[in-house]
Amino acid sequence: MTAVVDDSSSLLWNPAGLSKLTKPEAGATHVTLFEDTIFDFISGGVATARWGGFAAGYVRQSSGGFEARTGPNDAPMNFSVTQDALIGGWGRAFALPWFAGSPWLRLPKPVSVGVTVKSITESVGSVSASGRGADAGVILQPDDRFSLGLMVSNLVAPKLTFVSQPVRYPRVVDVSPAYLWKLSPGMRALTTVKLSKAPNESMAVSAGVELQYQRLLALRLGVRDQVLSTGLSVRFGNASFDYAARLGDLGVASLFTFTQRFGQTHDELEEMIRRGIRKLSYAEGARLSRAYLSKADEELRRDRIQEALRDLEAASLLSPLNGEIRAKINHTTAKWDESLKRQMIERSAALAREQDRQGNLLARRQYWRSVLELDRDHAEAARELARIDRDLSVEERARLEGLRQAQSATEIALALAQSSTFLSRGQLRSAMIEAQKAQQRFPGNAQVADFIDQVRRQMRALVKTRLAEADAFSEAKNHGEALRSVDAALREVPDEPGLAEKAAALRAQVQKALTPEKRKEFEQLYYRVVEQYLKGGYKAADALADELIKIDSSSEAARTLKDKIQAALRYTQ
Known part of the structure; x- marks a missing residue:
């Protein structure tokens, strides 16, 4: 029907449906009609994120068994009638910004438009003719239940000349509303009506209903010109098979369609991940990992x-x-950081140029200085700063120096406040990183240097305390607790000489002591923790992560997972 097409066969029914393509696909249709008439159609389509959907197809309809005579007493001669068409089409969905916020508009892009162009050749016996034309269509779909389709076939009508008189294809207008009824979580019913009007003909009315079970099975029943048709559709993953039978006076016309799609959509990946999380294991975890990788690539x-x-x-x-x-x-992280840095540079440079146009010399200098701090090789920033400094008067330079010192003092205070917050939480490494950033920006500042010395003293004290704990646990043959103590020091002071080697030796001892039963228990519990984390149950995940580390304190994966959970807890509190 005109309102509910969504695959490459939209080339025939409504090209606006090409906007609903979600992945590459190929399809083939074979129809057996009455009186040795056969209809074949092959098509392929591809979706693009920016330009919509594109498709191409080939149609052939042939009828044989006709007889012709050149005279009343001549022997009959057999001939056939064939029609061939090459079709290309495009469809794209559009937003309606002037209706944004309307209660009846629930989809972001409710209007789809499409166009097909076609080249047609007809042969009657040994005589043939060809012509070109175009169709156009529109689909309005304000929500996920109702849709309204409009299709104008032969908007540009093909004109074929067999002998002397041209034959022009009639222009046909189809209008079709459709509504999807949600009967239960797994059952839906689609109802639709189509009104067709051709020149010098009365309006043709057809209607149909489709009963859908999830995405696996659909049963169909339709009527047109008091002739019933029925059919079914079966789908397995990316492959689908359709069959329809039209029960006419001249016999049964049968339609067979096979469609193969390729890849997975974003929604399909999300659904696979949701299903997989409920039954996590090592094998399922690896499979879901690949799904997340595919989603990340997209x-x-x-x-x-x-x-x-x-x-x-x-x-x-x-x-x-x-x-x-x-x-x-x-x-990817490096790419993201570089992208953010590039955006900051471009914005600061744009603001500097804007201040130049307004004649604000000091503000312009400040923005160019920011650019140079982000990119020391930025030639334009260096050139502009040199030019500005030449133009500054003695008073302006003194004023600028005062502003710079005041700003530096403020920035140093903010940086040390952030570092002090980390220090109060026992996050020595984070405190050192922030303080060293301040030192790079303000070299020689005594306040920053004193703070860094304070952090280093606490780091040395932490290492001494944790190593003493580890030695005590090792003497008691409790290698797991010893490793936890060393790891705690290693996380905060990763550059401490000998610490990484001691952790590696203890990790080997813990691994050696793990039984196969404990390894299996660890694997099962690990994926329970991952399940809770991915579902957002951070408190439950945190408690389970503690049990996980008790089983195998040598696991880097468990420690990484624990750190992520704690970061998520801090963020959500």
């Missing part, structure tokens, strides 16, 4: 780096031994 193609990083982190948790995922995270 996000990267759309330049949605934040969403891609989120999916990559989930993939890493599900397959913690996969080093390629971690490498991809590092590469």
